[in-house]
Amino acid sequence: MKLLILLKKELIDQIRDRRMILAALLMPAVIVPLLLVFMTLEPSMGEARSPVRVAIDAESIGLQEIISASFTDILFIRSHTPGEIVRDGGAEIGIASMPTDGERESFTLHYDPARRISELAYARVHSVLQSHFTGAEPRTDSLSIRAAPIRSAPLNSSLLTLSLLLPVFLMVFSASTTMSSAIDLSSGEKERSTIETLLSTNISRTDIVAGKILAASVVGITAVAALLTGMIISSWAFPRITGGVSLLGVISLPSIFLIGAHMLFCVLLFASLGLATGLYSKSVKEGTVLTLPVIILASALSSGLIGGDPYVFDPVFLAIPVANASYVIRSILYGNSDPATFMLSILVNSLYAAVFFAAGTYLMGKETVISRS
Amino acid sequence: MLELRGICKRFPGKPDAVLSEVSCTVRKGETVALVGENGAGKSTLVRILSQILRQDAGTVFLDSVGVHRDPGYMKRRTATLFSGESSLYDRLTARENIVYHARLNGIRKAHYEHHLTALIEELSLSRYIDDRVSTFSRGMKQRTAIARTLITDPEFIILDEPSSGLDIIAIESVKAIISRLRMNGKTVLFSSHSLDEILCAQRVIILHAGRIVCDSPVERFLPGGGEDIPSYLRD
Numbered sequence: 001m002k003l004l005i006l007l008k009k010e011l012i013d014q015i016r017d018r019r020m021i022l023a024a025l026l027m028p029a030v031i032v033p034l035l036l037v038f039m040t041l042e043p044s045m046g047e048a049r050s051p052v053r054v055a056i057d058a059e060s061i062g063l064q065e066i067i068s069a070s071f072t073d074i075l076f077i078r079s080h081t082p083g084e085i086v087r088d089g090g091a092e093i094g095i096a097s098m099p100t101d102g103e104r105e106s107f108t109l110h111y112d113p114a115r116r117i118s119e120l121a122y123a124r125v126h127s128v129l130q131s132h133f134t135g136a137e138p139r140t141d142s143l144s145i146r147a148a149p150i151r152s153a154p155l156n157s158s159l160l161t162l163s164l165l166l167p168v169f170l171m172v173f174s175a176s177t178t179m180s181s182a183i184d185l186s187s188g189e190k191e192r193s194t195i196e197t198l199l200s201t202n203i204s205r206t207d208i209v210a211g212k213i214l215a216a217s218v219v220g221i222t223a224v225a226a227l228l229t230g231m232i233i234s235s236w237a238f239p240r241i242t243g244g245v246s247l248l249g250v251i252s253l254p255s256i257f258l259i260g261a262h263m264l265f266c267v268l269l270f271a272s273l274g275l276a277t278g279l280y281s282k283s284v285k286e287g288t289v290l291t292l293p294v295i296i297l298a299s300a301l302s303s304g305l306i307g308g309d310p311y312v313f314d315p316v317f318l319a320i321p322v323a324n325a326s327y328v329i330r331s332i333l334y335g336n337s338d339p340a341t342f343m344l345s346i347l348v349n350s351l352y353a354a355v356f357f358a359a360g361t362y363l364m365g366k367e368t369v370i371s372r373s
Numbered sequence: 374m375l376e377l378r379g380i381c382k383r384f385p386g387k388p389d390a391v392l393s394e395v396s397c398t399v400r401k402g403e404t405v406a407l408v409g410e411n412g413a414g415k416s417t418l419v420r421i422l423s424q425i426l427r428q429d430a431g432t433v434f435l436d437s438v439g440v441h442r443d444p445g446y447m448k449r450r451t452a453t454l455f456s457g458e459s460s461l462y463d464r465l466t467a468r469e470n471i472v473y474h475a476r477l478n479g480i481r482k483a484h485y486e487h488h489l490t491a492l493i494e495e496l497s498l499s500r501y502i503d504d505r506v507s508t509f510s511r512g513m514k515q516r517t518a519i520a521r522t523l524i525t526d527p528e529f530i531i532l533d534e535p536s537s538g539l540d541i542i543a544i545e546s547v548k549a550i551i552s553r554l555r556m557n558g559k560t561v562l563f564s565s566h567s568l569d570e571i572l573c574a575q576r577v578i579i580l581h582a583g584r585i586v587c588d589s590p591v592e593r594f595l596p597g598g599g600e601d602i603p604s605y606l607r608d
Contacts, residue, residue, distance in 0.1 A: 193460045197521075200423040200455075201477040202448040367426050368385060 019289040031293055050312045051075040052092050052121050055082035059097035060107065063129070067095075070128050083110035086118070087150045089311040089336045093121040098146070105133050106144040113149045114159040114334070117309055122147070154244030161243035162250055163333050164304055166231070167326035170263055171302035173227055175270045175295045178220030182274025183287035185212040186360075191283055195370060205364040213271045213357060220267035221260070228256055255332050262332075262342065265349040266325045270294075272356035279363040279370075302326040310334040313341075321349050375399040375422075375529060375560065380431035382417055382583075391417045392583045395431070399562055401528075404555040406571035406591070407564040409580035415564040416456060418580070419533045422562070423453040435529065449478070452527035454518055456534040456564070463507040467498060467517040470506060475524045485524055492520040496550070512543035519550060530554060532563035536570055548573050568594070 014020050051073040056064065057080060064076055079085050082094025087110075094110035107129060111122035126145055133143040149156060189195045198208065228247075235246040247256070274291060281287035301322040310330040318324045324345040331337050363369045380395040392414045399405050409415050420426040422433065424444055433440040435447045461470045468489075475485040493499050496516040506514060515535070522530065532551070536544040544567065551573045554561050565571050577594055579587035593599050 192463070193455070194462060196420070196423070196425055196455045197453070197460045197474070198477075199425045200448070200451075200453045201474065202445060202479060203477050370425070 019286045023289045023292055027293055027296075031296060052117070053077055053090065054121070054125070055079045055085035055091035055094040055110075057082055057096045060095045063095060066132050067125055067128055070124050083108075083148060083150065086110045086112055089334065092118045093125055095125065098144070105129075106146070108146045108148050110148045110150060112151075113156045114151070114163070115309055115311070117312060154239075155250065157243035158239075158245035158250050159243070159333060162247065163308075163310070163330045166259075166333065167302040167304070167329045168299055169227060169231075170224060170259070170329065171266065171298040171322055171326065172295060174220050174224050174263060174267050175291075175298040177223040178216050178267050178270040179274030179277070179291045179294065180288070181219040182212065182216035182271050183278040183281070183284055183291065185216060186275050186278025187281040187287040188278070188284045190370070199370065206361050209275060209357065209360045209364050213268070213275050213360070216271035216274060217264070217267050220270060221264055224260055224263045224267065228260055232256070251333055251335075255337075258337070259329050259332055262325060262328055262346065265346045265353070266322065269321055269349050269353040269356070272353045272360060276356045276360040276363060279360055298322050304330070310336050318344050319348055321352050324348055374401050374434075374436060375562070376434040376437075378432050378434070380418070380421060380428045380433070382414075382421065382426065382428050390583050392421075392428070395580075395583070395585055397578055397585060397588060399529075399560060401560055402555075402558045403576060404551065404561040404563075404574045405576045405578060406574035407562060407578050407580065408566075408571060409564075413580040414583040415580055416533055419453065419455070419531055419564065422447075422531055423451065423455075424448060447529075450528045451531065452522045452525050452529075453531040454522040454533060454535055456537055461506045461514055461518055461521070464505065466503050466505055467509070467513075467520070468502045470517060471521045471524050474521045478525045480525055488524060488526055489520075492523055495553075496520050496546075512539055512546075515539055515543065516546065519547070523554075527559075529560045530562070532561065534564050534566070536565065536567060544570065 052071050053075045054067065055077045058078065061078075068074055077085060077091055079091075079094070082091070082096050085091045086094040089112075092111070092115070094108075096108045096110065098106035098108055109122055109125060112118040126147075129145060130143065151159070189198065199205070231242070231247050235242040236248065239246045239249070242250070273294060274287075277290050278284075278287040281290060301320060302325075304326070306317055306320070306323050308330070310327070310333070313327055317327065318341065328337070328342055328345045331341065376398050378396050380392050381390060382392040383390040395414070395418065407415050407418070417426065421428050424440065424447065433447070435450065438446045440447045461467075462473070465473065471489060471492075472485065475489075493502050496519060498513075498516060498520060501509065501513055501517075506517065509517065515538075519532075519535065522532070535551075536547045539547065548570055551561060551563060551570075555573070555575070561574075563570075563574070571577055571594065572591060574591050577587070577589055577591050578585055
């Protein structure tokens with residue numbers, strides 16, 4: 001009986017907390033469906049905005065017309081080494097004719113199994129060639145198609161695993177750790193009643209905000225470093241967890257540092273956003289609830305459903321924080337890091353961080369916000 | 374000298390003003406007790422003097438320098454102890470709390486170290502100075518908070534209910550500190566609900582519903598002095 005009395009009081013207490021209602025009802029009911037709608041706007045293979053690029057050698061030129069009929073948007077690139085083009089990300093598929101003894105056609109199809117668009121292109125070209133050269137009655141001796149994936153199966157598996165997991169882990173852990181720290185440094189300070197003494201000291205509010213953002217960023221980048229170190233060690237000890245090849249087997253240590261350096265700007269963004277949210281919030285609990293959608297959004301934007309291909313990326317998405325950084329991380333994994341994209345991503349994330357920093361400074365000066373607790 | 378001229382403050386959503394035309398002067402070296410029932414506006418006035426809140430009207434002058442013209446002038450010369458929980462950082466030690474406050478106020482190590490040693494001795498903090506504040510009793514926290522307030526050696530000290538929630542021994546300790554500050558020529562403004570404590574002051578200002586209703590020497594609150602002792606003051 002007393003259990004029910006307690007349960008009733010706790011439920012009343014929770015239900016009267018508007019933020020709890022927001023977290024428990026509104027967010028799952030609204031935000032998740034909205035995210036799914038947004039993600040399905042990404043064009044599928046058949047409606048790709050970018051043309052499918054096919055590297056083709058001189059001997060295979062005659063295939064252009066045959067293959068063109070199966071793609072809505074295709075671009076042929078002439079090359080003596082179609083496989084190299086595919087390996088460098090310059091084409092989705094490479095077609096090389098092999099010398100034959102006359103009646104038999106023989107082709108090598110170079111493709112990247114770690115890229116969905118390349119795999120689909122391979123499947124389609126393979127099907128087109130098969131049906132063209134063998135006709136209604138398949139004659140297995142008239143056609144030879146050799147599949148030539150540009151990397152080994154274990155490396156491919158590891159690349160797929162890492163390109164899916166690494167950006168998500170980095171974004172989710174950095175967002176949650178950094179913003180949690182920022183919330184503690186802002187609304188936690190209000191809850192603990194230390195903010196008034198702090199504001200009465202001879203330090204500007206801008207410096208207070210900047211100091212707290214930097215402190216939260218240190219916590220966040222430490223989490224990033226710990227995550228990367230953990231992945232290096234565990235994948236070295238148990239390569240199976242990353243698909244068969246360790247993280248250092250896929251990319252070099254300098255590249256890992258590059259990923260970490262890039263994450264710094266995401267961490268700054270999360271710290272600024274977290275601090276502004278924390279200053280607005282009445283309590284740590286409220287601040288934590290308000291930052292929950294950010295973490296959900298970060299996981300969605302980093303999942304690869306937007307900008308998952310490291311070679312084909314709509315430049316518009318560079319304006320979306322987290323999505324831009326996730327794309328850069330995937331590009332580094334695939335060995336396709338472009339300095340311009342790297343710098344643009346840093347610039348965009350820094351701009352967002354600056355906006356939230358300004359918001360935090362503004363909120364720190366508002367007495368109605370500071371006294372909200 | 375601290376001078377308040379026509380200070381007014383109203384909070385959004387509240388029908389009545391918290392402070393209405395509050396004007397008074399606190400001379401250099403004077404100890405003034407600010408008295409009033411709960412909700413009279415004492416804490417709001419303290420926060421305006423500490424520049425955490427901004428008044429809607431009126432001006433504050435310190436040594437004839439308008440705070441609105443040079444906020445830093447008053448901040449460099451003032452230190453405030455706020456009411457309620459001692460507002461210390463629980464995860465830091467007492468020493469770290471005090472030193473942090475000194476450094477934020479631009480006090481160099483060479484200047485605060487000697488003063489810190491004296492404060493530790495004076496406030497009986499030597500046994501706990503390097504312990505985390507989370508382990509402290511309320512009295513210890515309050516003494517640490519007072520040490521933090523005084524570490525910058527301010528000219529003007531504001532204490533908002535310094536003995537709130539303390540036991541008798543701790544209250545006596547606070548009274549002794551106020552008396553010492555007065556003897557050292559510091560300008561002190563403190564709020565209190567204790568009749569015994571306000572007798573440490575030289576002057577008493579009574580706030581009621583945001584207005585000053587009395588501003589008299591403390592002698593007038595002694596038996597036979599002529600002033601009625603407000604009912605909300607504890608013996």
